[in-house]
Structures are given as C-alpha cells and as structure tokens.
Amino acid sequence: xxxxxxxxxxxxxxxxxxxxxxxxxxxxxxxxxxxxxxxxxxxxxxxxxxxxxxxxxxxxxxxxxxxxxxxxxxxxxxxxxxxxxxxxxxxxxxxxxxxxxxxxxxxxxxxxxxxxxxxxxxxxxxxxxxxxxxxxxxxxxxxxxxxxxxxxxxxxxxxxxxxxxxxxxxxxxxxxxxxxxxxxxxxxxxxxxxxxxxxxxxxxxxxxxxxxxxxxxxxxxxxxxxxxxxxxxxxxxxxxxxxxxxxxxxxxxxxxxxxxxxxx
Amino acid sequence: xxxxxxxxxxxxxxxxxxxxxxxxxxxxxxxxxxxxxxxxxxxxxxxxxxxxxxxxxxxxxxxxxxxxxxxxxxxxxxxxxxxxxxxxxxxxxx
Numbered sequence: 001x002x003x004x005x006x007x008x009x010x011x012x013x014x015x016x017x018x019x020x021x022x023x024x025x026x027x028x029x030x031x032x033x034x035x036x037x038x039x040x041x042x043x044x045x046x047x048x049x050x051x052x053x054x055x056x057x058x059x060x061x062x063x064x065x066x067x068x069x070x071x072x073x074x075x076x077x078x079x080x081x082x083x084x085x086x087x088x089x090x091x092x093x094x095x096x097x098x099x100x101x102x103x104x105x106x107x108x109x110x111x112x113x114x115x116x117x118x119x120x121x122x123x124x125x126x127x128x129x130x131x132x133x134x135x136x137x138x139x140x141x142x143x144x145x146x147x148x149x150x151x152x153x154x155x156x157x158x159x160x161x162x163x164x165x166x167x168x169x170x171x172x173x174x175x176x177x178x179x180x181x182x183x184x185x186x187x188x189x190x191x192x193x194x195x196x197x198x199x200x201x202x203x204x205x206x207x208x209x210x211x212x213x214x215x216x217x218x219x220x221x222x223x224x225x226x227x228x229x230x231x232x233x234x235x236x237x238x239x240x241x242x243x244x245x246x247x248x249x250x251x252x253x254x255x256x257x258x259x260x261x262x263x264x
Numbered sequence: 265x266x267x268x269x270x271x272x273x274x275x276x277x278x279x280x281x282x283x284x285x286x287x288x289x290x291x292x293x294x295x296x297x298x299x300x301x302x303x304x305x306x307x308x309x310x311x312x313x314x315x316x317x318x319x320x321x322x323x324x325x326x327x328x329x330x331x332x333x334x335x336x337x338x339x340x341x342x343x344x345x346x347x348x349x350x351x352x353x354x355x356x357x358x
Contacts, residue, residue, distance in 0.1 A: 144280075145283075146283045146286060146287050149287055150287060150290060150291065150294065153291050153294060153295070154294060157295065179280075181278075182278030182279070182280050182281070183278065183279045183280055184280055185280045185283055185284055186280070189280065189284050193284070193287060193288060193291065195332070195333060
C-alpha cells in the first residue's frame with residue numbers, strides 16, 4: 001500500500017509544480033514506483049515541467065468520468081524506471097472532480113504505486129479541497145517572502161482542520177547571499193513562525209529555469225544544487241537521515257534539528 | 265567574517281527582521297477569528313482578578329492568541345498567551 005502526499009502552498013508561484021516534479025522524479029530514481037497527479041484542473045502545468053505534454057491522450061477528469069480506464073490515462077516517463085504522470089484536464093474547471101472521486105482515485109493509485117504525489121492548485125477553494133481529499137500526508141512549499149509564509153500558515157491551519165496535521169515544510173528559492181546580509185528570512189525564522197518540521201531547503205538556482213525550459217527535472221542534473229536539495233528531500237521522505245546542505249541552514253539550527261531528530 | 269555577517273543579520277533594522285516582526289503580527293490576527301474586543305475583555309478580567317494579589321504593569325500587559333506544540337504528541341494547539349509584568353506583590357499573600 002502506497003502513500004499519498006499532497007504538495008501545497010496556498011500562494012501561487014512558489015514552486016509547487018517544480019517541487020512535485022523533482023521530488024517525484026527523485027523518488028523514482030531511488031527505485032520507487034511513483035505517480036504524479038496534476039490536480040490543478042484548468043491550469044495544468046506538471047506536464048510541461050515534466051516534458052510530457054506531447055503524450056497526453058486522456059486526463060484525470062476522463063478517468064473519474066469513466067471515459068477511459070486509469071491505465072490509459074497514465075503517461076509513463078520513459079527516462080525513469082517507474083515514473084508516471086496523470087495529467088489534469090485543461091478545458092474543465094475545478095469542480096470537474098469531487099473530493100469523493102479524488103479519494104477513490106487515490107485509493108486505486110495507492111494499490112499500484114509506492115508514492116502518489118499530488119500537485120495542488122494555488123488557493124484555498126474547491127481545487128485545494130479536492131486535491132487534499134485523498135492525501136495521507138502533506139508537504140507545504142513556501143519561499144522566504146512575507147506573503148508566501150503568511151499563506152503557508154493559513155494552509156497549515158486548513159490542513160490541520162482536514163486531519164492532515166503535521167505537514168512538512170519545504171523552503172524554496174532561498175538566496176543565501178541575501179540571508180547572510182539579513183535581507184531574507186532564514187529557515188530558522190520560518191520554522192519559528194510556522195511551528196512545523198522542516199523537510200528541506202532549496203536554493204534559488206538558475207538550473208531550475210533551464211531544466212524547466214527543457215522539460216527535464218533538475219534532479220537528473222548532477223551539477224544542479226537545487227536538484228541535489230530536491231533529491232535530499234526525496235531521501236528524507238524515504239526515511240534516510242540526510243544532513244541539510246551546508247548553505248541551507250546555519251550551525252545553530254542544524255544542531256537544534258539534530259536534537260529534534262534524535263528525540264524521536 | 266561570519267560573525268560580522270551574523271551580527272549584522274541580527275541587527276533589528278535588517279529587512280528580514282522587519283519582515284519577521286510584521287509577519288508575526290499579521291499572523292496573530294490571521295490565526296484566530298477572535299476580535300480585538302474579545303481579547304480586550306479577557307485582558308480587563310485578567311487585570312481585575314490578578315490585581316487582588318499583585319500590582320501589575322497594566323500598560324505593558326499583553327494578551328494574544330498563538331499556537332504551540334502540545335508536549336505529549338507534538339500536535340499544534342491554539343494557545344492564549346498572557347504576558348503580565350508584575351510591579352510588586354501585595355502585602356497580604358507574602
């Protein structure tokens with residue numbers, strides 16, 4: 001029985017889709033059977049980030065409406081051993097799938113896959129409610145900006161109200177030069193404010209733009225620092241204790257975190 | 265060099281500290297749908313009760329809603345935090 005993880009943020013543009021693509025690819029790279037589900041119906045993008053946009057025949061709405069079988073809608077990513085994409089519909093709206101249908105879909109996918117990663121739409125309306133309906137766990141993505149952290153806090157509250165307590169935090173697009181100058185909140189600041197556990201810190205990295213242009217997730221690029229950070233996140237999901245990258249956190253926080261881990 | 269960075273980062277006027285403080289304030293209101301009059305009522309009652317036992321600094325008394333991790337299972341719970349500076353204890357209880 002697999003695990004359904006929803007990747008969410010509240011605010012748009014913080015990197016949910018990039019995180020979903022990269023974490024999913026890294027999990028597949030580590031030998032897991034993974035399916036990425038794009039729950040952003042009407043504004044699908046996971047397909048282009050993954051570089052699979054030309055292979056879509058059926059989508060998630062076709063599956064729940066019974067137009068096609070689940071198997072037919074799953075696109076296999078040939079670059080990785082066991083990675084699949086279930087694309088969103090582009091011409092329907094957020095109400096095309098109900099929470100109950102989403103739950104049922106997740107249950108079916110869990111039977112076949114080790115990990116079901118759901119790319120959640122921005123916002124807190126129906127699309128968000130649908131995306132989290134079948135999830136076992138949640139990852140909240142934020143950037144070190146006041147607006148993104150505020151929205152993350154709201155999302156954490158809503159996840160807790162939906163029995164998806166203890167979500168894990170991914171801080172995306174950290175600029176270490178700005179953090180050092182005191183012009184960007186550091187990870188410790190955000191953990192302090194949001195009071196949730198940290199899953200990973202991803203540096204702001206040009207390689208993400210380039211890899212997205214190409215439709216190849218950055219985890220496949222050994223020189224990409226962001227790719228490495230996403231791979232570390234995947235390893236932590238798999239239960240490995242991976243130290244945070246040198247640039248990610250200052251010493252004081254790392255010691256604190258190690259203490260936190262050893263307490264378990 | 266690193267110390268230099270650290271100390272400058274800790275300086276209260278650095279923009280990240282401004283962001284952090286603004287964020288903390290805005291989240292206090294976001295997190296609970298408690299009106300400020302509700303908190304003022306609690307504050308008034310607290311002052312009334314505690315003043316029988318000690319002299320408190322009413323101007324710097326702070327009552328706010330926040331959240332905290334529960335000790336036993338680490339789940340987040342809302343918490344009412346009252347910061348009540350004491351000026352001096354009243355004679356009767358000493």
